[in-house]
Amino acid sequence: MKTTEVHGKRFRLAIPEEQIKSSVLRLARKIDQDYAHKNPFFLAVLNGSFLFAADLLREVRTECEISFIRVSSYNGTSTTGVVSELMGLKEDIEGRHVIVLEDIIDTGNTLVKLQELLLAKKPASIRFGTLLFKPRAYTKDIPVDYVGMEVGNEFLIGYGLDYDGKARNLKDIYVLDEE
Ligand code: IMP
Ligand code: MG
Numbered sequence: 001m002k003t004t005e006v007h008g009k010r011f012r013l014a015i016p017e018e019q020i021k022s023s024v025l026r027l028a029r030k031i032d033q034d035y036a037h038k039n040p041f042f043l044a045v046l047n048g049s050f051l052f053a054a055d056l057l058r059e060v061r062t063e064c065e066i067s068f069i070r071v072s073s074y075n076g077t078s079t080t081g082v083v084s085e086l087m088g089l090k091e092d093i094e095g096r097h098v099i100v101l102e103d104i105i106d107t108g109n110t111l112v113k114l115q116e117l118l119l120a121k122k123p124a125s126i127r128f129g130t131l132l133f134k135p136r137a138y139t140k141d142i143p144v145d146y147v148g149m150e151v152g153n154e155f156l157i158g159y160g161l162d163y164d165g166k167a168r169n170l171k172d173i174y175v176l177d178e179e
Contacts, residue, residue: 004158004174006167011157011174015149020131020159020173023148024052027129028059030146031099035062041096041123042066043089045114047168048103051160052131052148056101067091071110083113089121098123099146103160104132108140115142132156132173 002013031040039062044053046068057066072085098118105111111128118126129146137153138144157163158170167174 002172002174003177004167004170006157006163009163010177011163011167012177013172014151014154014156014175015159015173017159017171020148021055023131024055025059027146027148028056028061031056031060031129032062035064035097035099038062038097040064041091041093041098042101043093043098043118044068044101045103045110046070046088048160048162049101049131051168052103053101056129065091071114083110083117086114086117092121093118094122095124098126100126100128102128102130104134104151104156105130105144106134106137108138108142111142111144112140131159132161 004011042053042057042064044050044066053066067089069089070087071083072087100114100118102111105128115126127145128142130144131148132151133144133147134153135150155176156173157167158173160168161173162168
């Protein structure tokens with residue numbers, strides 16, 4: 001069994017690279033079908049989604065554009081856990097078909113706030129795509145249109161997902177080993 005250690009904690013292989021690749025390919029084909037001639041505008045949420053976005057975009061054949069945003073969850077000096085600000089969106093998305101790309105959707109708090117911040121910029125439509133989705137943690141009503149894989153409530157790392165900044169570079173996805 002493939003394992004890795006990060007910040008003194010042990011993780012074991014959960015989703016191998018090949019499985020990630022086939023999920024990404026399936027999402028790209030679906031997006032191609034849904035967005036033909038719509039010139040979709042992908043917005044990848046940094047940092048976590050950088051690998052997913054890069055791999056997905058290379059599989060999308062429909063004419064499209066991509067940009068990157070970060071979200072800030074800071075209110076003064078303490079973290080609120082709630083996204084309060086959109087950073088880095090320079091492009092005008094008014095009238096555009098926006099597809100937000102996330103690495104993982106957990107409670108959905110980030111997604112709700114992102115939708116609110118982006119709707120104010122009057123896009124023609126907004127949909128959400130994520131490599132990983134935790135359906136048992138998700139508490140919101142907003143549909144997540146493009147889900148690579150559903151996962152349990154465990155803590156995952158690799159392929160963009162970090163544990164305190166580390167492990168984003170791993171090609172496979174690993175789960176925290178509780179033992
Ligand atoms: P949400 O706002 O609760 O949906 O949380 C989304 C954010 O929490 C993601 O963008 C990740 O940064 C982080 N997150 C949630 N679950 C995990 C995980 O299993 N591993 C790493 N980060 C996670
Ligand atoms: Mg993230």
